[in-house]
Structure formats: structure tokens, C-alpha cells
Amino acid sequence: MDRHQTEKDDEASAQGRPTLKTLAFMTGLGVTTVSRALKDAPEIGAETRRRVQLVAKQIGYRPNRAGVRLRTGKTNVISLVLNTEREIMSFVSDIIYGVSEVIADTPYHLIVTPYSRSQDPLDPIRYLVETGSADGVIISRTQPNDPRARYMLERGIPFATHGRTDMGLIHPYHDFDNYAFATEAVRHLAGLGRRRLALLGPPVELTYHSHTLNGFTDALSEVGASEIPFNTVSIDHSIEQIRMRTAQLMRRDVRPDGFVSSAAAATLAIVAGIEDAGLKLGREVDVVSKQSSDLLHLFRRELLVVNENFRLAGAELARSVLGWIGGAAPGSLQSLSMPTEVLAYRRPD
Amino acid sequence: MDRHQTEKDDEASAQGRPTLKTLAFMTGLGVTTVSRALKDAPEIGAETRRRVQLVAKQIGYRPNRAGVRLRTGKTNVISLVLNTEREIMSFVSDIIYGVSEVIADTPYHLIVTPYSRSQDPLDPIRYLVETGSADGVIISRTQPNDPRARYMLERGIPFATHGRTDMGLIHPYHDFDNYAFATEAVRHLAGLGRRRLALLGPPVELTYHSHTLNGFTDALSEVGASEIPFNTVSIDHSIEQIRMRTAQLMRRDVRPDGFVSSAAAATLAIVAGIEDAGLKLGREVDVVSKQSSDLLHLFRRELLVVNENFRLAGAELARSVLGWIGGAAPGSLQSLSMPTEVLAYRRPD
DNA sequence: GTGACAATCTGTAACGTTTCAGTATATAGA
DNA sequence: TCTATATACTGAAACGTTACAGATTGTCAC
Numbered sequence: 001m002d003r004h005q006t007e008k009d010d011e012a013s014a015q016g017r018p019t020l021k022t023l024a025f026m027t028g029l030g031v032t033t034v035s036r037a038l039k040d041a042p043e044i045g046a047e048t049r050r051r052v053q054l055v056a057k058q059i060g061y062r063p064n065r066a067g068v069r070l071r072t073g074k075t076n077v078i079s080l081v082l083n084t085e086r087e088i089m090s091f092v093s094d095i096i097y098g099v100s101e102v103i104a105d106t107p108y109h110l111i112v113t114p115y116s117r118s119q120d121p122l123d124p125i126r127y128l129v130e131t132g133s134a135d136g137v138i139i140s141r142t143q144p145n146d147p148r149a150r151y152m153l154e155r156g157i158p159f160a161t162h163g164r165t166d167m168g169l170i171h172p173y174h175d176f177d178n179y180a181f182a183t184e185a186v187r188h189l190a191g192l193g194r195r196r197l198a199l200l201g202p203p204v205e206l207t208y209h210s211h212t213l214n215g216f217t218d219a220l221s222e223v224g225a226s227e228i229p230f231n232t233v234s235i236d237h238s239i240e241q242i243r244m245r246t247a248q249l250m251r252r253d254v255r256p257d258g259f260v261s262s263a264a265a266a267t268l269a270i271v272a273g274i275e276d277a278g279l280k281l282g283r284e285v286d287v288v289s290k291q292s293s294d295l296l297h298l299f300r301r302e303l304l305v306v307n308e309n310f311r312l313a314g315a316e317l318a319r320s321v322l323g324w325i326g327g328a329a330p331g332s333l334q335s336l337s338m339p340t341e342v343l344a345y346r347r348p349d
Numbered sequence: 350m351d352r353h354q355t356e357k358d359d360e361a362s363a364q365g366r367p368t369l370k371t372l373a374f375m376t377g378l379g380v381t382t383v384s385r386a387l388k389d390a391p392e393i394g395a396e397t398r399r400r401v402q403l404v405a406k407q408i409g410y411r412p413n414r415a416g417v418r419l420r421t422g423k424t425n426v427i428s429l430v431l432n433t434e435r436e437i438m439s440f441v442s443d444i445i446y447g448v449s450e451v452i453a454d455t456p457y458h459l460i461v462t463p464y465s466r467s468q469d470p471l472d473p474i475r476y477l478v479e480t481g482s483a484d485g486v487i488i489s490r491t492q493p494n495d496p497r498a499r500y501m502l503e504r505g506i507p508f509a510t511h512g513r514t515d516m517g518l519i520h521p522y523h524d525f526d527n528y529a530f531a532t533e534a535v536r537h538l539a540g541l542g543r544r545r546l547a548l549l550g551p552p553v554e555l556t557y558h559s560h561t562l563n564g565f566t567d568a569l570s571e572v573g574a575s576e577i578p579f580n581t582v583s584i585d586h587s588i589e590q591i592r593m594r595t596a597q598l599m600r601r602d603v604r605p606d607g608f609v610s611s612a613a614a615a616t617l618a619i620v621a622g623i624e625d626a627g628l629k630l631g632r633e634v635d636v637v638s639k640q641s642s643d644l645l646h647l648f649r650r651e652l653l654v655v656n657e658n659f660r661l662a663g664a665e666l667a668r669s670v671l672g673w674i675g676g677a678a679p680g681s682l683q684s685l686s687m688p689t690e691v692l693a694y695r696r697p698d
Numbered sequence: 699g700t701g702a703c704a705a706t707c708t709g710t711a712a713c714g715t716t717t718c719a720g721t722a723t724a725t726a727g728a
Numbered sequence: 729t730c731t732a733t734a735t736a737c738t739g740a741a742a743c744g745t746t747a748c749a750g751a752t753t754g755t756c757a758c
Contacts, residue, residue, distance in 0.1 A: 020746080030709070032709075032745095032746080036746090065480070071712075072713085073713085084450070090442075091444055093440075109462075114459075132366070133458070268648070269647065271647070298618065298620070368714055380739060413715070416713075419744065421716065471747070523702080
């Protein structure tokens with residue numbers, strides 16, 4: 001009666017990582033029972049369940065990921081897809097930490113899937129989907145009509161986008177309200193008496209370009225200010241390019257007396273350009289900039305800043321993907337983060 | 350004679366991702382033969398090999414990672430272990446890209462394994478080793494006597510450290526020559542007539558603390574300058590802390606007329622502190638700083654900078670780990686990166 | 699005492715791969 | 729013609745897990 005074991009079970013006592021077989025041997029149960037007991041299946045007796053779980057904890061049993069993955073197809077992997085050339089530096093670091101924070105006490109691992117300038121952004125996505133390498137995907141640099149989102153939606157693989165799309169398709173996203181950022185920025189500049197404003201925004205292909213631009217122009221007409229076009233560059237351009245163009249612009253007859261900038265590094269370049277042209281921040285011109293870490297006010301105290309929290313974005317995106325994987329409705333996994341009011345660390349008076 | 354198949358093989362034609370079975374069915378060979386043909390095993394006929402590889406390419410066969418991993422234990426994963434609180438921002442981003450660059454055309458995936466302040470740094474390593482989650486590991490924030498390196502060396506898992514250890518144990522590393530950085534920095538400051546120098550270095554527990562400090566003090570005596578102690582803070586401290594301490598220091602009677610700073614963000618804080626005390630960079634005091642992205646000269650043109658290339662570090666570290674996995678001698682996988690000469694973007698004259 | 703039924707537990711097969719121990723054929727040597 | 733050997737291929741087993749389809753109890757109504 002207590003001789004249930006087959007001869008093979010004895011091997012289970014061999015050293016190495018404990019498996020279900022080890023647990024089965026130790027508890028005198030079958031591997032099936034052990035497997036089910038560990039996941040609280042209903043047809044397992046309460047005492048058995050407790051016993052198995054106790055032993056499992058004691059010997060530090062951890063399910064073999066390859067075994068689970070092979071059998072079930074579940075990878076327990078979230079992939080973060082990043083552009084290795086154009087991504088904002090602090091974005092990469094913070095979003096990774098945000099994601100990590102959320103998946104820390106889940107069985108999920110985070111894998112980073114990079115793609116470079118030259119590649120079709122769809123390439124890494126195709127790879128992930130075709131090889132079934134991840135249960136969920138996070139993408140950034142979202143476009144209004146984003147082939148990646150469409151592709152993943154078609155294949156039914158859970159994902160979340162940093163930034164919204166505009167294709168009439170529903171999927172999880174997290175976005176910063178760049179419309180609100182731009183309007184706030186313009187209003188603030190107007191409050192300082194600035195009347196001719198220039199915008200250094202994201203590149204046209206990204207969705208938040210139009211969000212930012214719309215906020216900018218709407219607020220311009222609201223406050224009765226005018227735009228000095230500055231769309232030969234975007235925050236994707238090099239520091240040197242932006243600096244040079246800014247200096248050119250500031251040497252014109254009609255030059256802006258205010259800037260709105262969508263990224264901190266670009267703001268450094270704008271300020272350098274302004275100073276190259278012999279003008280002074282806070283005197284001839286003011287700049288409102290987004291930043292993701294609290295450093296711009298050290299750069300020039302006259303800078304006006306709005307904070308965008310990428311770590312929070314990472315956490316939200318991770319929560320969204322996990323939610324979708326867990327069966328939640330994609331439409332319920334969308335979030336928008338509001339900008340803080342414009343922060344002036346020290347206004348000259 | 351052409352009826353080798355068992356009844357089961359017919360299933361192979363079912364849709365879904367192609368497997369070895371699919372290939373075996375299509376080529377009329379056994380799965381073993383296909384498996385061996387794909388990895389250029391010697392006992393496979395030349396024509397068969399070519400035929401199998403052609404078909405495999407045509408239908409886009411990709412080995413199932415879970416299958417390989419389960420059978421062989423090979424994960425094809427490199428894990429980058431990061432501290433989610435203390436890591437330098439640009440370090441995270443650049444090192445990831447550097448690693449990605451190297452593993453791009455290998456079967457390896459990069460997984461990011463985070464740990465937080467509260468945790469024992471050994472925890473994530475133990476997890477990786479115990480669960481066999483990675484074939485190779487990259488760690489940063491290396492200490493002279495680093496329990497993580499010792500642990501991995503004992504278990505025989507390939508790894509590389511960013512920074513050297515000092516335990517008499519041999520393992521791959523990549524390091525920036527911080528001794529050379531500090532000596533160069535001091536010499537340059539001395540060349541500008543600076544005589545009382547302060548060092549804002551890494552925290553004491555990291556190996557490159559003493560490298561930096563030794564370079565600093567050695568060069569001090571070489572040029573006959575003296576040290577103003579500034580070791581109540583390190584580059585790990587918050588911007589606010591560093592700023593405050595710097596301002597305190599600069600208001601003393603004997604204050605430094607030169608700083609050496611090991612990190613760009615810390616340098617921003619130092620400069621802010623200097624200016625808080627009513628002094629001017631380039632006049633009363635000069636600062637030499639390491640930076641990893643080319644932004645400090647925009648901040649204050651008087652800053653003197655030395656570049657440390659983290660992307661290259663990432664690439665080197667990845668190459669080292671892959672090399673070790675591939676059977677190279679750990680001692681042959683060590684590299685040291687020399688600092689550029691101190692760059693002054695524009696010296697006031 | 700029998701049958702029905704629920705409550706627990708179990709072995710087998712399969713996921714895709716590689717390794718092991720072969721098998722079949724051809725070639726060569728005697 | 730026979731044996732030995734090299735060449736080219738093969739099936740079965742195993743890695744650790746879960747799903748499926750039972751199997752073994754005990755309880756209860758009749």
C-alpha cells in the first residue's frame with residue numbers, strides 16, 4: 001500500500017535542482033498530484049495541498065521555466081522594445097526600473113529587444129511574435145498609424161504602447177498629456193509677457209508630435225501670441241544641429257521670445273544656441289522644457305520645467321501588459337499622466 | 350523504400366511554427382538527421398546537409414528555445430544585473446545598447462535583472478544561478494572583495510564585471526582607468542595654477558574608489574598640490590546633498606580651487622554649490638569631470654571633461670562573457686579603457 | 699449487499715530538442 | 729564469398745512540466 005513508487009522514482013533523490021519528481025518522491029505522491037497541489041487545484045485534498053506546499057517551500061522548489069514554457073507555451077517574459085539610437089537616455093533607465101518594480105514579485109522576466117536606425121521597427125516585433133518569445137510586449141515611439149500595434153493586435157499578442165495611436169483600434173497605453181504640457185507652457189510664457197513663441201517638439205512621425213503641436217497652437221490663439229516656426233529640427237536631432245538652428249533663428253529680425261521644448265537634452269542645446277546668439281535666458285527669451293530628471297534647474301536657474309515621470313510610465317505600462325495577459329479588457333488598461341504645473345525654480349525679478 | 354515514415358509524422362504538416370519534425374517530414378529524413386544536419390555535424394552527407402539547411406531557411410525554421418533549454422540546459426540568455434537606485438542613468442542606457450550591439454547576431458537574449466537598495470546584491474545572483482536562468486552574467490558596482498564574483502566563480506558560471514576586483518581571483522572585466530583619469534585631472538588643474546584640490550569620487554565600497562583616490566593623491570604629490578578633504582559625500586549621494594556640502598566647503602577659509610568629479614550629475618551639483626557660495630567657475634575654481642555623454646560643456650563652458658564610453662563598456666563586457674561561455678580563458682578577457690586627455694571646450698583667457 | 703457518486707489521487711503522453719545506441723548500406727580487404 | 733569498417737542515417741529516451749483520461753477509495757441511499 002505504501003509501495004506506489006515505480007523503480008524510476010528513486011532517481012529523484014539525486015542531487016541538483018529539485019523538480020516535481022523530487023517533490024513527488026519526498027511526499028510519496030504522484031507528480032501530477034504535486035503539480036496540481038502547487039497551483040491550488042480544487043481536486044486536491046486540503047491537507048495534501050498544505051503538505052506539498054510546505055515541502056516545496058522547505059527545499060526551495062522553483063518550477064523549471066523551460067519545462068513550463070515548452071509544455072504550455074507561456075514564456076513568463078515581457079519584452080521591452082527599444083530603438084538603440086533615438087531613445088531618450090533617462091527614458092531607457094527609468095522605464096526599465098518602472099517595469100522591474102511591477103514585475104518584481106511575479107514570475108516574469110524582462111528582456112530588452114533592441115532595434116537600430118536602419119531596421120524596420122516591425123522587425124523586432126515580428127521576431128518576438130514568430131518565435132513566441134514573450135507573453136507581452138512594450139513599445140515606445142508610438143505613431144498615429146502604428147504598424148506594430150496593428151500587427152500585434154492581429155496576432156492577439158498582449159502589448160502596451162508608450163504613447164497613443166490613432167487608428168480607431170483599442171489597446172492599452174500609457175501616455176503623458178503633451179497637449180496639456182504645451183498649453184500650460186504657452187500660458188506660462190504668455191504670463192511672462194512673451195508673445196512670439198517657438199516649439200521644439202518631437203519628430204512628426206510620433207503621435208505626440210501632433211498632441212504637442214495642437215496644444216501649442218490652441219494655446220497660442222487663446223493667449224493671442226504668435227508662432228515663430230521652428231520645425232526644421234525636432235528633439236530627435238543632434239545637440240549640435242539644434243544648437244546651430246537655434247542660434248540662426250535667434251539672429252533673425254523676428255526671433256522668438258519664448259521656447260517650448262519637449263526634451264531636456266534638446267533644451268540644453270536651445271539654451272546654448274540662444275547664448276551663441278548673444279542673448280540671455282530670462283531676459284530676451286524664456287524657455288519652458290519637459291524634463292524627466294530633476295537636473296535642468298541646475299543648468300540654468302531661469303529655465304521653466306515640467307516633469308515627466310518615466311519610471312511611473314514604465315510601471316503603468318507593465319501593469320497594463322500584465323493586466324491584458326491576465327484577461328482584462330484592453331480598453332480598461334489605458335492611462336494618461338497629467339503634467340505638473342510649470343515649475344520655476346527661481347524667477348529673476 | 351520511400352515509406353520510412355511512421356504514422357505520426359503526418360502531423361508535422363499541421364500549421365504553426367515549423368519544428369524539426371516539420372523539417373523531417375518535408376525532407377523525408379528523421380528528426381535526428383535534421384537536427385544534426387542543421388548544426389553541421391560531421392556524419393551527415395554533404396548534400397543532405399545542404400538540402401536540410403535550404404529547406405530550413407526557406408520555411409524560416411527557428412529552433413524552439415524552450416526545447417533547447419530543457420534538453421541542454423543552455424538558456425541563450427545573458428543577464429545584466431542592475432541596482433535600481435544607484436546606477437548612473439546614462440550607464441544603464443548605454444551599457445544595454447553596447448551589449449545589444451554585440452549579441453545582436455547571436456542567439457542570445459538580454460534580460461535585465463534588477464535589485465533594489467534594500468536587497469543583498471547577492472540575491473539576484475543567487476536567483477540566476479540557482480534557477481539556471483542565464484548562461485552568463487554582467488554585474489556592475491564591483492567591489493574589491495566582491496561576494497558576487499566569488500560566488501559565481503565557485504559555481505562556475507561565466508560572468509564579467511564592470512570594474513575590477515581585488516581578491517586575487519581571475520575573471521573577465523572591463524574597466525575604465527580611473528587612476529589615469531584622476532592623475533590627468535589633477536595635472537590639468539595644476540597646469541591651470543590650481544593648488545588646493547578636492548575629489549568627489551565614487552563611494553568607498555566600490556573598487557574604483559581607491560583607483561581614483563590613488564591617482565588623485567599620487568598626482569597631488571607629483572605636482573606639489575594639496576588635498577582639501579571632501580569625503581563626506583560621494584557621487585552616490587543626492588544632488589541636493591552634494592550641492593549643499595559643496596556650498597559649505599566653498600564658504601570655508603581654506604577652500605578648494607579645483608575639483609575632480611567622477612560623474613556628470615554630481616558635477617552639476619558641485620557647480621551649483623560653487624555658485625551658491627557666490628564663486629565663479631573658471632575664476633575662483635576649476636572643475637574636471639568625467640562624463641558619459643557629451644553634454645557638460647553645454648552646461649558651463651568652463652568645465653573640463655573626460656569622456657567615459659559606457660556603450661563601449663557594454664560591448665566589451667558582452668564580448669567577455671560570450672568569450673568565456675565559448676571556452677576562452679577568463680584571464681584573456683580583461684580590458685581597460687584609457688581616458689581621453691582632458692577636454693576644455695573653451696577656456697577663458 | 700449493491701450501485702451510484704463524489705473526493706482524491708494516478709500514469710501516460712506530449713511540448714521540441716539532443717544524445718545514445720544503434721541499423722542499413724556500400725566499400726574494401728582477405 | 730565472407731568479414732571488417734566507414735558512411736549515412738535512424739528510433740527511443742530524456743529534460744520538467746501540464747492535460748487528459750482514468751483508477752482507487754469511501755459514503756450513502758436503497
